[in-house]
Amino acid sequence: MAVLIDTHTRLLVQGLTGREGTFHAKNAKAAGTTVVGGVTPGKGGSAHEGWPIFDTVQAAVRETGANASVIFVPPAFAADAIMEAADAGLALVVCITEGIPTLDMLRALTFLKARPATRLVGPNCPGVISPGRAKAGIIPAHICREGRVGVVSRSGTLTYEAIHQLTRLGLGQTTCIGIGGDPLIGTSHVDALRLVADDDETAAVVLIGEIGGTAEEEAAAWIKANFRKPVVGFIAGQTAPPGRRMGHAGAIIAGGQGTAAEKMAALAAAGVRVVRSPADMGKAVREML
Amino acid sequence: MKIHEYQAKAILGRHGVAVPRGEVAFSASEAGDVARRLGGVVVVKAQIHAGGRGKGGGVKLARTPAEAETIAAQMLGMTLVTHQTGPAGRMVTRVLVEEGLQMARELYLGLVIDRAAGKPVMMASAAGGMDIEEVAASTPERIVRAAIEPGVGLVPFQARQLGFAIGLDGPRVPAFGGIASALYDAFMASDATLIEINPLVVTSGGALLALDAKISLDDNALYRHPDARELRDAGEEDPLEIEASKFSLNYIHLDGNIGCMVNGAGLAMATMDIIKLAGGQPANFLDVGGGANAEQIRNAFRILMSDEKVKAVLINIFGGILRCDVLASGVVAAVRELGLASPVVIRMEGTNVEEGKRILRESGMPLTTADTMDEAAAAAVRLAGA
Numbered sequence: 001m002a003v004l005i006d007t008h009t010r011l012l013v014q015g016l017t018g019r020e021g022t023f024h025a026k027n028a029k030a031a032g033t034t035v036v037g038g039v040t041p042g043k044g045g046s047a048h049e050g051w052p053i054f055d056t057v058q059a060a061v062r063e064t065g066a067n068a069s070v071i072f073v074p075p076a077f078a079a080d081a082i083m084e085a086a087d088a089g090l091a092l093v094v095c096i097t098e099g100i101p102t103l104d105m106l107r108a109l110t111f112l113k114a115r116p117a118t119r120l121v122g123p124n125c126p127g128v129i130s131p132g133r134a135k136a137g138i139i140p141a142h143i144c145r146e147g148r149v150g151v152v153s154r155s156g157t158l159t160y161e162a163i164h165q166l167t168r169l170g171l172g173q174t175t176c177i178g179i180g181g182d183p184l185i186g187t188s189h190v191d192a193l194r195l196v197a198d199d200d201e202t203a204a205v206v207l208i209g210e211i212g213g214t215a216e217e218e219a220a221a222w223i224k225a226n227f228r229k230p231v232v233g234f235i236a237g238q239t240a241p242p243g244r245r246m247g248h249a250g251a252i253i254a255g256g257q258g259t260a261a262e263k264m265a266a267l268a269a270a271g272v273r274v275v276r277s278p279a280d281m282g283k284a285v286r287e288m289l
Numbered sequence: 290m291k292i293h294e295y296q297a298k299a300i301l302g303r304h305g306v307a308v309p310r311g312e313v314a315f316s317a318s319e320a321g322d323v324a325r326r327l328g329g330v331v332v333v334k335a336q337i338h339a340g341g342r343g344k345g346g347g348v349k350l351a352r353t354p355a356e357a358e359t360i361a362a363q364m365l366g367m368t369l370v371t372h373q374t375g376p377a378g379r380m381v382t383r384v385l386v387e388e389g390l391q392m393a394r395e396l397y398l399g400l401v402i403d404r405a406a407g408k409p410v411m412m413a414s415a416a417g418g419m420d421i422e423e424v425a426a427s428t429p430e431r432i433v434r435a436a437i438e439p440g441v442g443l444v445p446f447q448a449r450q451l452g453f454a455i456g457l458d459g460p461r462v463p464a465f466g467g468i469a470s471a472l473y474d475a476f477m478a479s480d481a482t483l484i485e486i487n488p489l490v491v492t493s494g495g496a497l498l499a500l501d502a503k504i505s506l507d508d509n510a511l512y513r514h515p516d517a518r519e520l521r522d523a524g525e526e527d528p529l530e531i532e533a534s535k536f537s538l539n540y541i542h543l544d545g546n547i548g549c550m551v552n553g554a555g556l557a558m559a560t561m562d563i564i565k566l567a568g569g570q571p572a573n574f575l576d577v578g579g580g581a582n583a584e585q586i587r588n589a590f591r592i593l594m595s596d597e598k599v600k601a602v603l604i605n606i607f608g609g610i611l612r613c614d615v616l617a618s619g620v621v622a623a624v625r626e627l628g629l630a631s632p633v634v635i636r637m638e639g640t641n642v643e644e645g646k647r648i649l650r651e652s653g654m655p656l657t658t659a660d661t662m663d664e665a666a667a668a669a670v671r672l673a674g675a
Contacts, residue, residue: 020580075509076512076513098578099509100509101480101507101509101510101513102402102480102482102507102509102510103477103480103507103510104510106402106407106408106409106439107439109407110407110438110439110440113407140608140639140640142640143638143639153555154555155553155554155555155556155558155559156553156554156555156556157551157552157553157555157556157606157607158553158555158556158559158607159555160607160638160639161556161559161607161638161662164607164638164639181554181555183402183404184402184404184407188405208555210554210555210558211558213404213405214404214405215404215405218405234559236555236556236558236559236562237558237561237562238558238562238565239558239561239562239565239571240558240561240574241541241543243373244541244574246541246554246557246558246574246576276562276566277562277563277566277662277663278556278559278562278563278662279563279661279662279663
């Protein structure tokens with residue numbers, strides 16, 4: 001089995017008619033995903049690339065039986081799209097959009113707390129893929145292969161790096177979850193680890209963190225207490241200067257807190273095999289299995 | 290986006306936080322005029338985007354307008370070095386001239402978003418006027434907190450709890466509650482990511498005022514605050530960083546000699562890390578973003594090459610939304626237009642990688658390609674040293 005998405009996933013694409021939405025909907029379909037349609041307010045009733053388009057998520061769910069959605073709408077409208085998807089009862093909402101105002105996400109997360117049946121992944125993330133089964137997001141399927149390693153990552157392209165290494169080494173992946181680089185996200189490292197902990201097919205996990213915040217420290221504490229599978233960890237930003245925001249809104253070292261050194265030490269103390277070079281993630285997994 | 294103290298005070302003042310009377314001045318004579326209008330003792334404060342100004346000589350008392358003018362003349366144009374500016378310091382181009390106040394107590398009041406809880410959290414401390422991060426590290430019990438329910442806002446009892454906890458007496462607590470509530474309103478209305486009043490002072494007359502204020506605004510929300518864009522002080526930013534921001538490129542200037550162009554913040558940081566592990570020093574952080582186009586790639590390349598310290602360039606792209614063929618076309622166009630001042634190492638993988646490699650190969654340009662990050666970093670370090 002895989003986590004979050006599999007062959008039962010019926011995926012809706014919010015923003016399907018846009019350039020990125022179209023490109024990635026086609027890729028998701030090519031990767032085996034059942035893409036059931038799209039939502040673009042004002043374009044309901046039309047068709048796009050053979051998919052039906054709906055004005056509202058509610059109508060799309062009613063007509064297509066969608067159980068998951070992936071969001072490719074511009075930042076100013078993305079929090080609204082997340083809340084609409086949750087309100088329509090979708091079990092999984094994956095938001096790819098980068099650059100959503102923090103206060104918009106604050107409202108969206110508050111809205112989601114009252115709708116515990118919905119899991120949000122992201123925003124500002126590459127999404128989720130279960131190779132050979134389904135994907136919701138932008139992770140290139142052709143670098144993946146079915147296998148037994150889970151990937152949980154705060155970074156986008158660094159996730160692809162880990163996936164690529166695992167594929168080259170013949171290990172493959174069960175499910176890869178890009179949790180997103182923003183300060184406010186729907187699924188934390190710990191949430192994602194909880195999911196893969198219960199997945200029998202996942203034999204080991206690659207955990208990718210970044211400077212800023214304390215999510216990796218929380219993951220380390222949770223791993224120490226609860227997680228029994230081998231974990232390889234990498235923290236990006238070992239050489240980042242303090243006080244500067246390194247691209248991701250969440251990646252900033254403030255007041256000596258959230259440094260790579262602290263996070264690496266916490267993970268190592270929890271039994272995680274921490275690699276200093278991002279090129280060593282795959283090799284370290286192979287050595288542990 | 291960081292803004293100046295006087296701008297932060299104007300925002301807080303509009304929402305009902307009491308601030309000292311004062312005005313910004315861009316010249317010594319203006320500073321003298323402001324001091325004359327205010328009357329009495331004034332404080333002249335250098336306006337830079339960094340704390341620790343007092344210790345660096347950026348905050349001075351003036352007893353007369355003439356003295357204010359003299360002090361402003363010294364400050365304007367000086368390079369102020371504090372523990373937050375780094376050794377290069379910041380050039381002072383404007384000063385805030387404010388009424389001098391007799392203080393009885395210095396407190397701290399701040400608001401940030403608590404990531405783990407997903408809520409705004411208000412923090413208060415009786416240990417105002419000090420570096421709050423130092424207080425948090427050495428005496429965390431001296432900081433009290435209130436988590437705010439986003440749908441409800443700051444509730445009066447929370448402000449009362451904070452006020453009593455930092456030792457305010459009866460009549461001062463309602464005034465503190467008013468300031469806390471105004472601070473929360475200012476935060477939400479301006480899309481701030483951080484507001485700090487440090488110190489919040491109790492004057493000898495018993496009034497509460499924001500003596501210093503710091504606000505950081507959410508870059509992602511600037512689109513809905515056209516007025517806030519005017520608060521940007523380009524003089525506080527690196528010229529290459531400003532140039533990069535015009536093309537939606539996320540660039541941070543560093544001290545090394547290997548220019549980096551990467552897509553994705555995490556991979557960009559990891560690329561810096563791997564350059565260091567290979568024995569080199571990155572010249573910058575540059576995230577061209579997930580969906581960069583050929584035009585952005587061309588501009589990114591131009592900005593990298595305009596850093597005189599750069600001796601080699603490492604392009605590390607893992608194609609997701611950004612396709613490798615788009616990257617390759619952008620790089621080829623940039624090299625054709627700008628020439629190849631330094632050797633370039635390209636490592637790419639992901640969407641349309643074969644097409645991208647073909648474009649690079651058929652360009653006939655002397656670009657070094659590498660298959661893995663290790664190889665790429667090693668090649669860039671070698672070429673930078675050669």
